[in-house]
Amino acid sequence: MKLYLKIWRQKDANSKGAMVDYTLNGVESDMSFLEMLDILNEELISKGEEPVEFDHDCREGICGTCSLMINGRPHGPDSRITVCQLHMRSFNDGDEIVIEPWRATAFPVIKDLIVDRTAFDRIQQAGGYISVNTSGRPVDANAIPIEKDMADKSFNAATCIGCGACVAACKNASAMLFTSAKVSQFALLPQGQVEAAERVQNMVRQMDLEGFGNCTNTGACEVECPKGISLENIARMNREYLSASVKG
Amino acid sequence: MGILDSKAPSGPLADKWTKHKNEIDLVNPANKRNIDVIVVGTGLAGGSAAATLAELGYNVKTFCYQDSPRRAHSIAAQGGVNAAKNYQGDGDSVYRLFYDTIKGGDYRSREANVYRLAEVSTNIIDQCVAQGVPFAREYGGLLDNRSFGGVLVSRTFYAKGQTGQQLLLGAYAAMNRQIQRGKIKSYTRHEMLDLVLVDGKARGIIARNLVTGEIERHSAHAVVLATGGYGNLFFLSTYCMGANVMAAWRAHRRGAYFANPCFTQIHPTCIPVSGDHQSKLTLMSESLRNDGRIWVPKRLEDAQAIREGKLKPTQLAEEERDYYLERRYPAFGNLVPRDVASRAAKERCDAGFGVNKTGEAVYLDFASAIMRYGKEKALTSGMKDPDEKTIRQLGEEVVEAKYGNLFQMYEKIVDENPYKTPMKIYPAVHYTMGGLWVDYNLQTTIPGCYAAGEANFSDHGANRLGASALMQGLADGYFVLPYTIGDYLSDDIRTGPISTDSPEFEEAEVAVRDRIQKLMSGRGIHSVDYYHKKLGKIMWNKCGMSRNAKELKEAIKEIAELRKDFWENVKIPGTLDSKNQELEKAGRVADFLELGELFAKDALERNESCGGHFREEYQTKEGEALRDDENFKFVSAWEYVGDPSASKLHKEDLVYENIELKTRSYK
Numbered sequence A: 001m002k003l004y005l006k007i008w009r010q011k012d013a014n015s016k017g018a019m020v021d022y023t024l025n026g027v028e029s030d031m032s033f034l035e036m037l038d039i040l041n042e043e044l045i046s047k048g049e050e051p052v053e054f055d056h057d058c059r060e061g062i063c064g065t066c067s068l069m070i071n072g073r074p075h076g077p078d079s080r081i082t083v084c085q086l087h088m089r090s091f092n093d094g095d096e097i098v099i100e101p102w103r104a105t106a107f108p109v110i111k112d113l114i115v116d117r118t119a120f121d122r123i124q125q126a127g128g129y130i131s132v133n134t135s136g137r138p139v140d141a142n143a144i145p146i147e148k149d150m151a152d153k154s155f156n157a158a159t160c161i162g163c164g165a166c167v168a169a170c171k172n173a174s175a176m177l178f179t180s181a182k183v184s185q186f187a188l189l190p191q192g193q194v195e196a197a198e199r200v201q202n203m204v205r206q207m208d209l210e211g212f213g214n215c216t217n218t219g220a221c222e223v224e225c226p227k228g229i230s231l232e233n234i235a236r237m238n239r240e241y242l243s244a245s246v247k248g
Numbered sequence B: 001m002g003i004l005d006s007k008a009p010s011g012p013l014a015d016k017w018t019k020h021k022n023e024i025d026l027v028n029p030a031n032k033r034n035i036d037v038i039v040v041g042t043g044l045a046g047g048s049a050a051a052t053l054a055e056l057g058y059n060v061k062t063f064c065y066q067d068s069p070r071r072a073h074s075i076a077a078q079g080g081v082n083a084a085k086n087y088q089g090d091g092d093s094v095y096r097l098f099y100d101t102i103k104g105g106d107y108r109s110r111e112a113n114v115y116r117l118a119e120v121s122t123n124i125i126d127q128c129v130a131q132g133v134p135f136a137r138e139y140g141g142l143l144d145n146r147s148f149g150g151v152l153v154s155r156t157f158y159a160k161g162q163t164g165q166q167l168l169l170g171a172y173a174a175m176n177r178q179i180q181r182g183k184i185k186s187y188t189r190h191e192m193l194d195l196v197l198v199d200g201k202a203r204g205i206i207a208r209n210l211v212t213g214e215i216e217r218h219s220a221h222a223v224v225l226a227t228g229g230y231g232n233l234f235f236l237s238t239y240c241m242g243a244n245v246m247a248a249w250r251a252h253r254r255g256a257y258f259a260n261p262c263f264t265q266i267h268p269t270c271i272p273v274s275g276d277h278q279s280k281l282t283l284m285s286e287s288l289r290n291d292g293r294i295w296v297p298k299r300l301e302d303a304q305a306i307r308e309g310k311l312k313p314t315q316l317a318e319e320e321r322d323y324y325l326e327r328r329y330p331a332f333g334n335l336v337p338r339d340v341a342s343r344a345a346k347e348r349c350d351a352g353f354g355v356n357k358t359g360e361a362v363y364l365d366f367a368s369a370i371m372r373y374g375k376e377k378a379l380t381s382g383m384k385d386p387d388e389k390t391i392r393q394l395g396e397e398v399v400e401a402k403y404g405n406l407f408q409m410y411e412k413i414v415d416e417n418p419y420k421t422p423m424k425i426y427p428a429v430h431y432t433m434g435g436l437w438v439d440y441n442l443q444t445t446i447p448g449c450y451a452a453g454e455a456n457f458s459d460h461g462a463n464r465l466g467a468s469a470l471m472q473g474l475a476d477g478y479f480v481l482p483y484t485i486g487d488y489l490s491d492d493i494r495t496g497p498i499s500t501d502s503p504e505f506e507e508a509e510v511a512v513r514d515r516i517q518k519l520m521s522g523r524g525i526h527s528v529d530y531y532h533k534k535l536g537k538i539m540w541n542k543c544g545m546s547r548n549a550k551e552l553k554e555a556i557k558e559i560a561e562l563r564k565d566f567w568e569n570v571k572i573p574g575t576l577d578s579k580n581q582e583l584e585k586a587g588r589v590a591d592f593l594e595l596g597e598l599f600a601k602d603a604l605e606r607n608e609s610c611g612g613h614f615r616e617e618y619q620t621k622e623g624e625a626l627r628d629d630e631n632f633k634f635v636s637a638w639e640y641v642g643d644p645s646a647s648k649l650h651k652e653d654l655v656y657e658n659i660e661l662k663t664r665s666y667k
Helices: A031-047 A118-125 A148-158 A164-168 A176-189 A196-211 A222-224 A232-246 B013-023 B044-056 B094-104 B111-130 B163-180 B246-253 B288-289 B298-305 B325-327 B338-353 B365-380 B388-416 B468-493 B504-522 B528-542 B548-569 B583-603
Strands: A005-009 A020-023 A096-100 A109-111 B035-040 B059-063 B185-189 B190-198 B201-209 B215-219 B222-225 B264-270 B295-296 B363-366 B423-432 B450-451 B634-639 B648-653
Touching: A096 B325, A118 A176, A118 A196, A118 B163, A148 A176, A148 B163, A164 A176, A164 A222, A176 A196, A176 A222, A176 A232, A222 B325, A222 B338, B013 B468, B035 B044, B035 B201, B044 B059, B044 B163, B044 B185, B044 B222, B044 B468, B059 B190, B059 B246, B094 B111, B111 B190, B111 B222, B111 B468, B163 B185, B185 B634, B190 B215, B190 B246, B190 B504, B201 B504, B215 B363, B215 B504, B222 B365, B246 B583, B264 B288, B264 B338, B288 B388, B295 B298, B295 B338, B295 B548, B298 B338, B325 B468, B338 B363, B365 B388, B388 B423, B423 B548, B450 B468, B504 B583, B528 B583, B548 B583, B583 B634
Parallel strands: A005 A096, B035 B059, B035 B222, B059 B185, B222 B450
Antiparallel strands: A005 A020, B190 B201, B201 B215, B264 B423, B295 B363, B363 B423, B634 B648
């Protein structure tokens, strides 16, 4: 098939960017979206032009590196997948495809379609852990029985891949879904209780410091999340935050 | 030819590790604050090592090429992590895990290391649960287990099909805690381009900031390489796109021996190649072989009709199918080790029974598991006389709960529903057992340079068992390296900070800059990927699932020619002082083009078949691997001398004091 691509090009963080048009022939429906971009880049290199830079690594939907806004939707038109799992069978011959980086103040563009998501790391550093020493000898794993339902819910929250689609989808560029997923993972487990109050307060403080916007419960994040992280997590984080504030 | 000393402690097998820990030198907590350690790579091994070293008090710097430590490819491991907990009461023990691992590795790994691995495996589960890793649980609230290939017990702990993700995020969280305490400084989007030796000891690295292109010097008292495996030299593999051998290869060029490079794991259950445009292959977890049955049609004409789209697999009756693993290996059936399952698939496809357009695919079928689980679920739900449709639906729900994300992944890629029609799978490059040679302390042949996880060679011999990579990464990082490294660092308590202004750092930085300049000066027309794909084809065709002397010799010659062409002609656009993904790729492929040649040489000189290394000249009448313990019961550790095919061989003789060497049989 033949595609008309409009792609955001930006030399570096300090340069001004612009949309650039490319026409691409010979795209097959069983190619992945990123393989389509590989072909475009091969063409650009052969013409002596600089290829389009985009983040990607595992290409199987788990590392959370790829991060493209495709026709206004994070990770493109299909649901519950990342860009690397999107295949060209979701498009038709003659389609125009607009490809942009995540747009958020807290995610500055590094080059072309690559953004800086270290703000997410700093939120995790503020409290996304249980303070047990790895060098110690903790109790036997089965000494802490955990109700299957709670373990499953904790697991579901823990499957967040930190890609940032939730922020990109949100009109306020809020990071509530991302932050609440980690808060929930530990809030649902007995191991997480000891530091629960401190954790939620520190993580929320860091999230605000990074310049993410506020949550207005529109739910766009949940719709676009490739891992289906539920809005319930935001509600749970709000409860955790409130109860932590009351406790002081 | 030299003989290598593994430094494995003497004494009874079960006491070696405890004895060793009691005897090695320690660094007191106050002195640890004056000692710096660099950890390159932040996957399971690097992340867990960095966190533990920082917690012990060392000043740690971590480096990863990804934008966050959380993205290392350990995250993609699906099936599980082994541990000899014997929670199922099915006769498991530390000894049995040790034995299975040695046997699975076809008797080419070091007894003392493997026993230690089995011994600390139980700590891993305790540690991860304490950290809040949400493993799968039974209704009673206790941890659940499943089975993996090559074993007869259920010792694999898992978190649906995302075990690697959950374990990596656990290590990442432990790292984050130390970053917040100021004990780890994390450098992301940085790549190690060289190792710096001062007075023969590893004292730092040269790294490139991948965003700005700046070349940086970083010093430390010791350097840990936890940079994963080198399977991407095949171009198509289940590795992430950025996986590379650069750190290990740079260390090799500086004096670290490279062990058993030809021991590569080809994983039997991957989604088959669909076309020339393909950039990577996707694994379908081995855990699927718990419930999936592998087959091809019995009759050639049925296979042909399927390939032509005239026949559907679901139309073939039971007796028209060849469940070839169950037929050839009745004791282990579909759960034979990976090397055995991969070769068996290739054998059927080479004989003309392949079931996709290219003839390189076999079926992995869940129909009988769906019906079995459905019946069980119906009974436990109190249904008296459920119809087939209800049973099927209940069964699909059970299978979805177990493998839902894998089935979804398959459907998105292939556009077929694996609940209704069997999956098509084929072997693909997945893991490398070979790597930097290390002694019992995980130290390479360069003092102060350590290697952990997949980057070293130590535990899996010629074939790795499923769910053992996560186990080894975390064992090395959490429980082994942080202690053994103290023995070396105890000599450094009075050294003080290492300066980066020495001639050694200067020499290394100049060499790195020259190399980048040289890469950028190519005048040809072909991109980096062009050369990488060519290398991949040579590797897959001549150094892949089966190898012979003639083709290995050809591969050595072809790779050397390709490398020459690459250095003269590779075309890299952009500049060297900015973000430049083509330049990043070029540096990695340049090293693969050297490693590939050594790989082929190693395979050529190992005149036996063992584990993942199958030499066509050495097989039994039934087509099974024919090992030669008399002549090849050793680790091949190669010393770099300038030209990969001229590398010098050093041997580490493998001594089996506790296990009797046998012909591996899964029949």
